[in-house]
Structures are given as C-alpha cells and as structure tokens.
Amino acid sequence: MCNQLLKLKIMKDFLTEIEFVGLTSRLKRLSDALLYSTKELYKSEGLDIEPNWNLIFILLQENEAMTITEISEKLQFSHPAVVKIINKMKKNGHVETKTDDQDKRRQILTLTEKAHRQLPLFEKYWTAGRQTVMDLLEDSPNFLEEFLKIEEKVNQSDYKERTLKNLKNDKLSN
Amino acid sequence: MCNQLLKLKIMKDFLTEIEFVGLTSRLKRLSDALLYSTKELYKSEGLDIEPNWNLIFILLQENEAMTITEISEKLQFSHPAVVKIINKMKKNGHVETKTDDQDKRRQILTLTEKAHRQLPLFEKYWTAGRQTVMDLLEDSPNFLEEFLKIEEKVNQSDYKERTLKNLKNDKLSN
DNA sequence: TATATTTGTGTAACCAGTTACTTAAATTGA
DNA sequence: TCAATTTAAGTAACTGGTTACACAAATATA
Numbered sequence: 001m002c003n004q005l006l007k008l009k010i011m012k013d014f015l016t017e018i019e020f021v022g023l024t025s026r027l028k029r030l031s032d033a034l035l036y037s038t039k040e041l042y043k044s045e046g047l048d049i050e051p052n053w054n055l056i057f058i059l060l061q062e063n064e065a066m067t068i069t070e071i072s073e074k075l076q077f078s079h080p081a082v083v084k085i086i087n088k089m090k091k092n093g094h095v096e097t098k099t100d101d102q103d104k105r106r107q108i109l110t111l112t113e114k115a116h117r118q119l120p121l122f123e124k125y126w127t128a129g130r131q132t133v134m135d136l137l138e139d140s141p142n143f144l145e146e147f148l149k150i151e152e153k154v155n156q157s158d159y160k161e162r163t164l165k166n167l168k169n170d171k172l173s174n
Numbered sequence: 175m176c177n178q179l180l181k182l183k184i185m186k187d188f189l190t191e192i193e194f195v196g197l198t199s200r201l202k203r204l205s206d207a208l209l210y211s212t213k214e215l216y217k218s219e220g221l222d223i224e225p226n227w228n229l230i231f232i233l234l235q236e237n238e239a240m241t242i243t244e245i246s247e248k249l250q251f252s253h254p255a256v257v258k259i260i261n262k263m264k265k266n267g268h269v270e271t272k273t274d275d276q277d278k279r280r281q282i283l284t285l286t287e288k289a290h291r292q293l294p295l296f297e298k299y300w301t302a303g304r305q306t307v308m309d310l311l312e313d314s315p316n317f318l319e320e321f322l323k324i325e326e327k328v329n330q331s332d333y334k335e336r337t338l339k340n341l342k343n344d345k346l347s348n
Numbered sequence: 349t350a351t352a353t354t355t356g357t358g359t360a361a362c363c364a365g366t367t368a369c370t371t372a373a374a375t376t377g378a
Numbered sequence: 379t380c381a382a383t384t385t386a387a388g389t390a391a392c393t394g395g396t397t398a399c400a401c402a403a404a405t406a407t408a
Contacts, residue, residue: 014248016322018232020307021300023318024212025226027205029250030325032395034198035364037333044334052199052364058192069386074188076203081365083388105373105386126195128340132333133194135340139323144197146314148190151204153310159211160218162309166302206365209394226394243356255395257358279356279403 038129047125048092052085054126056095057119060111067106094118212303221299222266226259228300230269231293234285241280268292 015022015029038051059071068086072079086109089095094115100106137143189196189203212225233245242260246253260283263269268289274280311317 013250013325014233015229015250016325018229019318020304020311021228021232023307023311024205024208025229025249026321026325027201027208028395030321030328031198031201031205033328034201034333036396038198039363041334041337050364054195055189055192055199058195059188067386068388075199076187076189078366079387080367080389084364087388103374103386107387124341124344125337128337128344129333130194131340131344132336133197135336136324136327137194137197139327140316140320142314142316143320143324144193146317146320147200147204149313150310150317151187151190151200153313154204154207159208159303159306160215161211162306163215163299163302166305166309167298170298170302170305202365210366213393224394241356242358252396253357254359254397258394277356277404281357 041125041129045125047122049094049122050085050088053089053094054122056085056089057111057115057122060095060109061119065108065110067100067108069106071109215299215303219299221296223268223296224259224262227263227268228296230259230263231285231289231296234269234283235293239282239284241274241282243280245283 015026035051041047042049042051055075056071059066059074063070066074068079068082071077071086072082075082086095086097090097093112095109096112097107097109100108189200209225215221216223216225229249230245233240233248237244240248242253242256245251245260246256249256260269260271264271267286269283270286271281271283274282
C-alpha cells in the first residue's frame with residue numbers, strides 16, 4: 001500500500017521539460033486524449049455516432065447537399081479520409097448518396113430522415129462538448145488566436161521546408 | 175488555366191469558423207501535418223530515423239539504461255506504443271536490449287555503438303527542427319504556457335467527464 | 349509456505365488519419 | 379472531333395497512436 005502512494009507522486013512531464021522539442025508529440029498526445037475521451041463518451045451514453053461526424057452534420061445542414069471533394073476541401077482533410085467517414089455514416093443510416101445527373105463522377109451526399117430525427121439529441125451532446133472546450137480554454141485567452149497563427153505559418157511553409165532552410169543557415173554560419 | 179487560378183482562391187478555414195467545435199480536429203490536423211512533414215524530411219535526406227526517435231535518444235543519453243515501462247511513464251505514452259517504437263529502433267540497430275538479472279521481466283534498453291556514432295549527424299537535424307518550432311512560435315508568446323494549462327486541465331478531468339457534467343447542468347437549468 | 353495480487357512486457361485488433369495508385373467521367377485544345 | 383489532360387471518387391497499404399487481453403515473474407499476504 002505504501003507502494004501505491006509512491007506511484008501517485010507527480011512526475012514532471014518530460015515532453016514539457018524539453019520545451020520546443022516536445023511540442024509536436026504533445027500536440028498529438030492532447031489530440032488523442034480528446035479523441036479517445038469523446039469516443040468513450042458516446043459509447044458510454046449509447047450514442048451511435050463518432051467524434052468527427054458533427055462536422056459533417058453541420059456542413060450538410062448548412063448546405064443541404066455536398067460532394068466528397070467539397071467536404072474534403074472545407075475540412076482540409078484528404079479525400080480518402082472523407083470517404084471513410086461518409087462510408088461509416090452511410091452504414092449507420094445517417095447519410096445517403098446519389099450520383100449527380102449532370103456529372104456522373106460526383107456523389108451527392110445528403111442527411112437521411114433518421115439523421116434529421118436524431119439531430120436534436122446529438123445537438124445536446126455537441127453543445128455540452130463545446131462548453132467543455134470553452135472551459136478548457138478559459139484560462140488561455142490567447143490560445144485560439146495564437147494557434148491560428150501557427151497553423152497559418154505551417155500552411156505557408158511546412159516543417160520540412162523550414163527545417164531544411166534552418167539546416168542550410170546553420171551550415172553557412174559555421 | 176483560368177480554372178487553375180480559381181482553385182487558388184483562399185478558402186476560409188471551416189474548422190476555424192466554427193470556433194470551439196473545430197478545435198479538436200485542428201489539433202489533430204496540425205499534429206499530423208508536423209508528423210508527415212518530419213517523415214518526409216528524414217526520407218528526402220536519406221536519414222534512417224523516424225519522428226519520435228529523438229525522444230528515446232535523449233532519454234537513453236540522459237539515463238544510459240531504461241526499461242519500457244520507465245520510458246512510457248516519462249513520455250506518458252501507453253506501453254505498447256513504446257514497445258513498437260523500440261522494436262523499430264532495435265531492427266534499425268540503434269537500440270539493444272538485455273533481460274535484467276535481478277528481475278527477469280524487465281528489458282534493459284541501451285543505445286548501440288552505431289547509435290552513438292550517428293548521433294552527431296542526427297543532432298544537426300534535431301537542432302534545425304527545434305529552431306523550426308521556435309520560429310513557428312515566434313508570434314505566439316503565450317502559446318506554450320497556455321497549452322500547458324489546457325493539458326493540465328485535461329489531466330485533471332478529461333473531456334468525457336467534463337462533458338457529462340455540462341450535460342447534467344444543462345438539464346438542471348432547463 | 350502457498351496462494352493471491354501486482355507488475356513488466358508482448359500481442360492483437362482497432363482507429364483516424366495519411367500517401368500512392370486506379371478508374372471512369374468530364375473538359376480542354378489541336 | 380478525337381486525343382490528351384484534369385477531376386471525382388474509391389481502394390490499398392501504411393502510420394503512430396490506442397485499448398483489451400495474455401502470460402510469466404515478482405511481491406504481498408494469509
């Protein structure tokens with residue numbers, strides 16, 4: 001039992017200790033923690049949905065009908081990622097597809113009647129979840145703004161490009 | 175070619191537009207972007223290492239010898255995650271293991287001679303990478319501090335717990 | 349001392365993304 | 379008009395994490 005107490009001692013977070021080097025892993029660690037916790041929430045509440053589906057629901061409520069490509073552009077996800085999400089939602093009966101008459105390559109996606117019926121219930125969870133994010137950000141008033149700046153920088157020139165440039169500069173100053 | 179220009183029009187980021195709701199997905203999107211860009215960097219430079227290995231290298235330089243469990247506690251990764259990383263590093267000849275004499279369950283991990291020999295080269299890339307993160311954070315002076323606050327909050331009570339509580343409060347105030 | 353519990357590692361199956369490739373349809377342009 | 383190019387969607391294989399489970403070794407306990 002004494003052992004048990006020793007286990008509980010707070011361990012300083014190594015990834016935080018190493019500062020800039022640990023940031024990438026911390027981003028993944030936090031994103032994973034949120035993801036798995038959300039999945040657990042839905043599972044424990046018997047909800048038949050998955051974490052990212054709210055994004056699709058919101059888009060298809062706003063736009064009535066969209067294609068895979070349109071959604072992947074909006075979310076800035078790769079299109080195979082969207083295909084996977086949509087296939088699951090189709091299997092669950094929340095989304096249906098029909099081939100576009102004008103352009104037979106395009107799949108027109110819409111919410112099903114079942115989806116519309118269940119939306120009010122889902123909304124309750126999404127609202128509570130949004131409140132959770134607001135709570136988490138409460139003491140971090142600059143976070144969203146500064147996070148956006150980082151995203152923009154990465155979009156403008158990615159990690160690889162920047163690091164190669166830094167590498168070259170290091171060599172030159174030797 | 176006119177089409178091409180239309181494609182380049184800046185699309186407002188939907189995940190940013192929906193504010194709090196989009197944050198989780200944005201965290202994953204950024205973390206993935208950094209991960210894949212790092213992999214590409216190593217690949218294009220012909221380096222025989224992968225993104226997270228620097229963490230193991232740092233730990234094993236500091237501590238000489240560690241076990242799977244010690245590393246997973248330090249990084250706050252699940253132990254199977256560490257097993258996977260270490261297996262790859264063993265296969266690449268950067269890490270070797272021997273069973274502990276005192277406790278035959280424990281695997282003692284150490285860096286190989288090859289690892290020590292290559293470290294100076296790797297360090298150059300890691301230094302340039304650290305500089306990249308510093309550059310990305312340049313206009314976000316509060317980011318690390320506020321990110322830490324969020325991590326601590328999630329550690330203290332996770333997304334599921336918080337959201338269930340918010341849900342209950344919403345019901346009560348109805 | 350014998351049994352129950354805990355601990356360290358390993359394995360399997362899953363998850364939400366990715367890149368690379370394929371195929372068919374639409375569009376472009378010589 | 380017909381061949382070349384582009385675009386939309388789908389598929390395969392991979393990635394770096396996760397949880398759940400198994401098992402042997404060590405430790406605690408009755």
